Amino acid sequence: xxxxxxxxxxxxxxxxxxxxxxxxxxxxxxxxxxxxxxxxxxxxxxxxxxxxxxxxxxxxxxxxxxxxxxxxxxxxxxxxxxxxxxxxxxxxxxxxxxxxxxxxxxxxxxxxxxxxxxxxxxxxxxxxxxxxxxxxxxxxxxxxxxxxxxxxxxxxxxxxxxxxxxxxxxxxxxxxxxxxxxxxxxxxxxxxxxxxxxxxxxxxx
Numbered sequence: 001x002x003x004x005x006x007x008x009x010x011x012x013x014x015x016x017x018x019x020x021x022x023x024x025x026x027x028x029x030x031x032x033x034x035x036x037x038x039x040x041x042x043x044x045x046x047x048x049x050x051x052x053x054x055x056x057x058x059x060x061x062x063x064x065x066x067x068x069x070x071x072x073x074x075x076x077x078x079x080x081x082x083x084x085x086x087x088x089x090x091x092x093x094x095x096x097x098x099x100x101x102x103x104x105x106x107x108x109x110x111x112x113x114x115x116x117x118x119x120x121x122x123x124x125x126x127x128x129x130x131x132x133x134x135x136x137x138x139x140x141x142x143x144x145x146x147x148x149x150x151x152x153x154x155x156x157x158x159x160x161x162x163x164x165x166x167x168x169x170x171x172x173x174x175x176x177x178x179x180x181x182x183x184x185x186x187x188x189x190x191x192x193x194x195x196x197x198x199x200x201x202x203x204x205x
Contacts, residue, residue: 001094002109003092003110003111003176003193003195003198004088004092004093004095004104004107004109004110004111005019005022005093005094005095005109005110005111005113005191006094006095006096006100006101006110006112006113007019007094007095007096007097007113007114007115007167008097008100008101008112008113008114008115008160008169009096009097009114009115009116010115010116010117010122010153010156010169011115011122011123011126011149011152011153011156012117012121012122012123012125012126012183013071013115013122013180013181014035014115014117014125014180014184014185014187015096015097015115015180015190016032016189018097018115018180018185018187018188019094019095019096019099020030020032020094021185021188022094022188022190023093023094024190024193025073025192026092026094026192028088028091028092028093028094029087029092029093029094030093030096031093031094031095031096032096032097033089034094035080035083035084035087035095035098036080036196038087039076039079039080039082039083042079042081042082042083042086042157045076045079048061077099077163080098081098081099081103084103084104085103085104085107088104088107088109088110092109093110099159099160099163099164101173101174102160102163102166108160111175111176111191111195111198112173112174112175112176112177113174113176113177113178113191114171114173114174114176114177114178115177115178115180115187116169116177116178116179116180117179117180117181118179118181119146119149119150120142120146121181122149122181123142123145123146123149124156126145126149127145129201150198156168157169175194176190176191176194178190178191
């Protein structure tokens, strides 16, 4: 198996955990935030700068970035992309997020997966991990949490479109789309079955 598996995911869909387990099952490296550490080390730039890039910017931040011809975030993205390509050159691995599907668009070994899930299921997943900020004041907690989940999706979509010019989550941009709310960690088996099928297809077939 010489494939590079990239995983894009809706917030709270479990894409990170699915990618991590898949890498363990395949006995290949797993990269998510580890890419930030590697990119910082390779470029000599502080890791906190790359961490800021990883926090999907708001519409206001992106609008400022597009108006600034010397936007630092764009330079950091290019450095991060070089790190991703170097990791892919080393051999099989699983990469979560970072627009890796686009960065590796010319890599024949890349298999691009998108993980989605039902909104309320994602709210429950995030709540279980304690990732919601403490709620203050009145209002419906679940409604607020759902709004926070959808807002993060919107930010990821803007981030992806800004750096790739493509639509985040559009099925035609990926080789495989999975609804994790139906099968959970069974998504690993689905991806492995897809990889096995790919291995059986002759080059150019």
